[in-house]
Amino acid sequence: MLVASTAAASVYNESIDGDLSGDRFNPTMISVDNGLNTVTMQVVDSALPGGDRDYFTFSIGAGQSIDSIVVTDAFNPAGGFDSTAFVGLAFDNIFDFDPDTFVGPGLEGFVLTDMSVVGTESIGALTGGLTSLGAGDYSFWVQQTGEDITELSLAINVVPSPSAMGVLALGGLASMASVFLSMERIMLSKRVVLTGMVLGALVVGSAMTGCASTGIAVRETLGTPKREQLVDRVDETRDAQENAKEQFATTLDELKSLTNFDGGELEDAYSRLKKQYERAESRADKVSSKIKSVERVGDALFEEWEEELEEYSTESLRSASEQQLDETRRAFNSVLRAMKTAESKMGPVLAAFGDQVLFLKHNLNARAIASLDDTLVELEEEIAQLIADMEASIDEANSFIDEMGS
Template identity: 40%
Template sequence: MKAKQLVIPVLSALVMFTLLFTAGCRSVYNATMENVFGYEKRELFKKSVTALQSEQKDAQKEFKDALTRLKELYGFQGGELESVYGKVKSSYDRCDSEAKAVHTRVGNMEDLAKSMFNEWEKEIQQYTNPSLAAASREQLRLTKDRYAQLSRTVRDAEATMQPVLGQLKDNVLFLKHNLNASAIGSLQGEATNIQKQIEELLTRMNASIAESDKFIQSLPK
């Protein structure tokens, strides 16, 4: 009987998490973590920034790999073209997947930031000591300013992903439709442009990762 009593709550918890994740409902998940498991909004927000930073590093790694694959493609001197195409296609697919993951992380961070700032503003009204209220209000202002800078940098890096993905997809499709050496020659004309775009993206992602790290360090421990 005791075993059944233990199993039911565990199964219920598993079902709840499955529903939350399959529905893709960030707000419900965040509320559950806060209300059921006792996480503070500030803690959840900090975790979301850290998770985004980690996701950006993964995406950066995949775009670097894509750049390597493209250089191999443009330097193709003969051999198994099908194999080269397969590598470029796989690299594009991974980049696309990572870009979507970054987009999801950015949305989660923004949801939590809005929720945290709203709660902070309401709680300032509960102070009875004017000096403490003023200090908290100033801390809120500074945190908002730092977050605004982080958000701009993150969004800037995210937006730069889309043109790069478009160029990568064009290369993949053109190769798919023209698996011959002359197709490589046609793509080489675009080589400088797409390589420049990827390098710019990597630079922006570096800036975003650094900004995330600076913001995390600025949060109260």
């Protein structure tokens, strides 16, 4: 009697085994075997510089089947759970479905990695209702549809298939069962492909009215209009600025404590400062990324709004909508301007912090630490201005969120 293994069969980790392919026509081939096969990768929105999509493929041999596909983790390495990564499945060794236009055959199903998905069985959602997958080729498409880097892990459990056990016990009957299973999968595949084509048509319609990225299109198709997406992005940027503001203040405190150093291990004090500087750098990068997202969604919203003004047949309604568009655009430009003003102050402050950290790296002694006093006052002034600008930006964001919600 064949017994399914519960041991780890294979593990692929991008950070160890190399980047997964970004080419849907040439996915990375990985090996799977009976047991739990895990694939771990990092993805970021493909619309951003350095963004990527990950594609990988594998084959399930005769006598094997997949009885479970679970997203075991999806988080932002900079901190926090990330809910916007996308995982799609194709019954092939390539991905015909076009991720840019969201059109074409081959997308059997997909999941978005929110809290309800992580840690739960997803094979049904990925396949349109199947509970297992038999012998054949399978390809996965993984993409981040938000701004943050997501580290995502998939666990694919491979077991001896019922048909393989049936061959041992019932001989030719298993072959007949395999034929019927294949016919069922083909019929179901046609139904799911049709559903995917309908979904694709909806997204293409959205793209024609100004969607700037796959992420905006996916969210809109799933029921979140651009207006709500814009409010969400402003909200996220406000929170990112709040975190960055606190981190810059913490880094300054760490630098001050080093200038007042009165004994102990200099190396430990330097390491603490370097760690806080790196956190500040990460927070600043996140703020910049969020601001780009705000701008992109805003551009898509206003472009779509302007085009739809031409569709009105009642002049009074068209005029009212145009007035609302102008008011919303003015409010948006005000908050975006405040965000970019605060963003522009982060670079010089980070550069000053970086210079201090680099100088101390090669001059870790009492004389070098004493020399920090000469630049500390100027740095404090720059950070005070940065924090003031960030607080002004946060206030603008709060006003914009309130206005859009009214």
